[in-house]
């Protein structure tokens with residue numbers, strides 16, 4: 001009985017925390033998604049990276065060489081491929097055997113904040129295996145209900 005009550009209270013607290021996070025993310029930060037989950041340390045996001053600068057994906061080595069002097073993070077990257085989108089990099093600070101970052105304490109802000117919903121705006125994706133997920137703040141059902149209400153009230 002007490003266990004059930006404690007579970008109910010905890011569920012309520014988690015629900016309220018989640019609702020507050022949604023409110024803060026959408027109304028204060030202007031976001032459309034809320035990030036859930038946590039990093040599993042697989043290291044996949046440090047491999048096959050595109051670099052975007054001034055709204056464009058870096059497409060050639062000359063562009064990248066110019067960029068290198070602008071931020072220390074670019075100095076960590078190595079070109080491993082090129083495809084129709086642009087140059088593909090991997091980070092030399094990744095230990096591929098462990099999936100861990102060898103520059104963890106000194107990693108760039110972009111690494112600390114990864115993944116952010118901006119990657120979707122840039123055409124990026126997070127891998128299926130990533131421990132993070134993005135949940136729309138306004139669910140499909142809520143949007144559908146709003147549309148239905150508007151149609152009925154007209």
Ligand code: SF4
Pocket residue numbers: 038039040041042043044045046114115127129130131132
């Ligand atoms: S892909 Fe996701 S789970 Fe894997 S290291 Fe990157 S952030 Fe962590």
Ligand code: SF4
Pocket residue numbers: 045046076091092093094095100101102103104107108111
């Ligand atoms: S600095 Fe570390 S966290 Fe950032 S991309 Fe390189 S290996 Fe990954």
